[in-house]
Amino acid sequence: MNHKKRRLEVCLSPAIYEKHANDENIVVVIDVLRATSSICNAFANGVKRIIPVATVEEARQKKEDGYTVASERDGYVLDFADFGNSPFNFSADKVKGKEIVYSTTNGTRCIHMASHSREVLIGSFLNLSALANYLLKQDAPVLIFCASWKDRFSLEDTVCAGALAERLLASGQFESICDAVTASVDLWSLAKDDLFGYIQKAAQKDRLASKGLDDCIAFCHEPDQMDLVPYFDDGSLLAKVSTPCEVNE
Numbered sequence: 001m002n003h004k005k006r007r008l009e010v011c012l013s014p015a016i017y018e019k020h021a022n023d024e025n026i027v028v029v030i031d032v033l034r035a036t037s038s039i040c041n042a043f044a045n046g047v048k049r050i051i052p053v054a055t056v057e058e059a060r061q062k063k064e065d066g067y068t069v070a071s072e073r074d075g076y077v078l079d080f081a082d083f084g085n086s087p088f089n090f091s092a093d094k095v096k097g098k099e100i101v102y103s104t105t106n107g108t109r110c111i112h113m114a115s116h117s118r119e120v121l122i123g124s125f126l127n128l129s130a131l132a133n134y135l136l137k138q139d140a141p142v143l144i145f146c147a148s149w150k151d152r153f154s155l156e157d158t159v160c161a162g163a164l165a166e167r168l169l170a171s172g173q174f175e176s177i178c179d180a181v182t183a184s185v186d187l188w189s190l191a192k193d194d195l196f197g198y199i200q201k202a203a204q205k206d207r208l209a210s211k212g213l214d215d216c217i218a219f220c221h222e223p224d225q226m227d228l229v230p231y232f233d234d235g236s237l238l239a240k241v242s243t244p245c246e247v248n249e
């Protein structure tokens with residue numbers, strides 16, 4: 001039996017992703033406001049497949065190719081897109097059984113940045129326990145990758161990273177190899193008794209509020225709404241079910 005502890009890291013910004021990158025990593029991309037919460041909600045509402053694209057040009061081309069496209073920049077829906085980036089846009093009537101092309105300011109770019117890794121998973125508060133359960137059944141180092149905001153540190157992604165890191169460390173399987181793990185767990189300790197109250201301090205909450213896009217903030221901070229783990233495979237996002245007993249594709 002292999003008793004060697006698994007490496008656990010947190011990357012606080014895409015600007016330093018290359019310092020953490022390792023092909024062996026399972027990477028969990030977290031963009032609580034709003035991309036990874038929206039992806040999780042889309043799968044909970046029955047989307048068949050999501051094709052994340054990094055650039056506006058790719059999204060525009062996919063629209064011309066006939067796809068349904070969800071896309072924003074700086075929170076605003078792009079003029080050619082069918083809808084934007086609120087998790088509430090990914091309702092069953094819009095996404096069930098469909099393939100959706102998706103491009104956002106921060107989140108979709110990070111999914112592509114991590115695509116060299118062993119696995120790329122999508123994390124949020126919405127699927128926190130499912131994610132922890134899945135990761136505890138694997139045998140590879142884990143990097144929690146905060147999508148942040150335009151390369152700047154982001155409070156909500158770091159707090160979510162801390163919530164996940166705390167669970168992984170509690171298992172005894174992992175050893176933290178960077179202070180960003182400790183910092184994220186400490187922030188989660190500050191926030192967890194009143195997560196919605198704490199997140200009122202987040203700059204992204206104010207940015208979204210200034211554009212009238214903050215209606216989803218409580219929803220995005222409500223843990224464990226689904227038992228799904230979306231993953232990136234060959235250019236698409238799909239999802240597997242992860243319960244304490246089993247993992248099913």
Ligand SMILES: O=C(O)[C@H](CS(=O)(=O)O)OP(=O)(O)O
Pocket residue numbers: 031033034035036072073074075076085104105106107108147148149150207
């Ligand atoms: O749509 C969002 O919430 C953000 C836009 S921005 O960061 O406020 O410019 O994009 P995301 O990729 O979900 O962080």
